[in-house]
Amino acid sequence: MKKYFLIAKHEFKTNVKRKEFLLMTIGMPLFIFAIVALPVLFIDNIDSEDVKIGYVDATNSFHSQDFVKYSDYESAKKALFEGEITHFFVVPPDYLSTGEINIYSTKKITSTVSGGVENQIKGFLLENLLSGESEELVERVKQPMKSEYFNLNKDKEEKEGIGAFLFPFGFAMLFVLSIFTSSGYLLQGIVEEKENRIIEILLSSVSHRDLLSGKILGLGAVGLAQLLIWLTGALLILSSAPVVAIGILGNLQISTLLGVLAPIYFLLGYLVFASIMAGVGAVSTTLREGQQLAGVFSMSGVIPLFFLQFIIMSPNAIFARLLSYFPLTSPLTMILRLSITEVPVYDIVISLMILIISTIGVIELSSRVFRAGLLMYGKKPTIKELIKYVREV
């Protein structure tokens, strides 16, 4: 077996067993599930099972098959306390002129519950106010419009919805997280091996290049595994909460272009960050020092998220385009832009060209820094020294 492959296998095996990895990888979908899906399930339950509504009608002109009618406020209140109903409302004699409705309940008001109850009462009022009109009209007044947005250009029309953006955005977030996780492990691993001198044993067995490529390969696989677990998790969550699933996936359309380019940007983005982290790890003497230095690069990587609003508002403006050219920000920016708009072809070409060239450059530079820095203990090389080593190696 090739030695870089053995290194890759070892890196993969030891890193997927890390507590941090398991926590992050399994914890993240659970966390998202908790904030997205649970409230939805909660609403469903309340609406269907727990709400029973009564009413008192002072105008004596409202009728309902679903609600229980009470003759006066006191008897409705008594029924409420005895648990026959969960809510009741009073239609006052001057309702037509004021529109005032008081709703009573023993339950504390929460937006989800009151929203559901209010909607039911609204429906009841409309049906009664429009009694005698056609059912079609009643339905239309209840829901006067169902809207969809269309993005028009010369060639075609495309249906748009929040999901069309939400899904790529979520994917971009996971993508960044996963790149940072795995390149972070790369940094940590190298600094640790340097600190406890295992690096000497490794280098007496394999070449610098095999060591570096094995690590990048193995940890890349860790990142990919994480992404796959998250995507599987996302699918499971969506299938368990159909309301959300329809909201997001119903409008989802990932263009073929995005489908092709996203993996390419993912790969190149990972290679750039991993190579940088390898170089940083090689010149750092302690993990803390390494993380501080690495932080500078990681921060530049997430710049697009800080300017998310600008990118969404004008995805083809000069600012977004500059971010698409700079190698540390281009993967994320381009995935975001591609998912919300039509990006000019020359922009894609320029950004990919710059990214590919700088990926090759960063890998070459890092492997030199890696070779020069690995055996320097206790002392961080100065920039001047570093440039000298990079030239010499």
Next chain:
Amino acid sequence: MNNVEVSHISKSFDGQAVVSDLSFDIRAGEVFGLLGPNGAGKTTVIRMLLDIIRPDSGRIMVLNRSLGEVKDSIGYLPEERGLYRKLTVMDTLMYFGSLKNNQSEERTLALLEKMGLLSYRDKKISELSKGMQQKIQIIAAIIHDPDLIILDEPFTGLDPVNMKLVQDLILELKSEGKTILISTHMMDKVERMCDRIFMIHRGNGVLHGSIGEIKSRYGKNTIFLEFDGELKRMPGVKKVNNAGNYAELILESGVDAQAVLKSIVDEVRVNKFEISAPSLNEIFIEVVEGA
């Protein structure tokens, strides 16, 4: 036959010569001592033998092949050591073996048994004592049955029992025909175990040859003395290495040892008196201080 041939290697870092124009050879099947004070350039020489760094000039041949091809046939115990703390003993050794393209569970288990660590095979490295970890590292250096074994300070941190265990292992490897390079500060070990030595000081080679050869160059100018009492300065004695009730007296040239003995017996009670060549330790100190 030589297993290692080093000719005229030099290496500078930052314009400073760490190793200058060194040449030496290591014969097949011998235990070879690479000596020198701290900072002499020993580790740099070892790293060049392992192709971890390259010399600026000069040539190194190991096992009659160029360095790139020979990595798998060399075993290495670095001076400063560490292991993956979270890995088990067995996983650690199998991984290091695989990186040398020679991974044998049978051999791993046999070596663990020899070093008295078989029952720890499934323990994590972090659960082992320092001495045990050191033994694991020594096993890791020979796990792939290498022909050339490079041990940088193999005895530091070991108690006498384990020191003997390691010493026996080295001699056993020698009897199997392996070539062994030991770099150490423990001169008594070098004296007892090494066939030949090479000593470097400030990057330059200062001594090269068999122990007997080197010692004979210095002649029988040393008295080993065991005594009770207090030793005073004696005429004709150039230097005294006094350890309390044991001392090495290095004589000025042309001085008769008998005359020295006479002056000693007046002052202390002599338990043992031996005229011999200087110890390697003394030669080491003399070379370093005289340089």
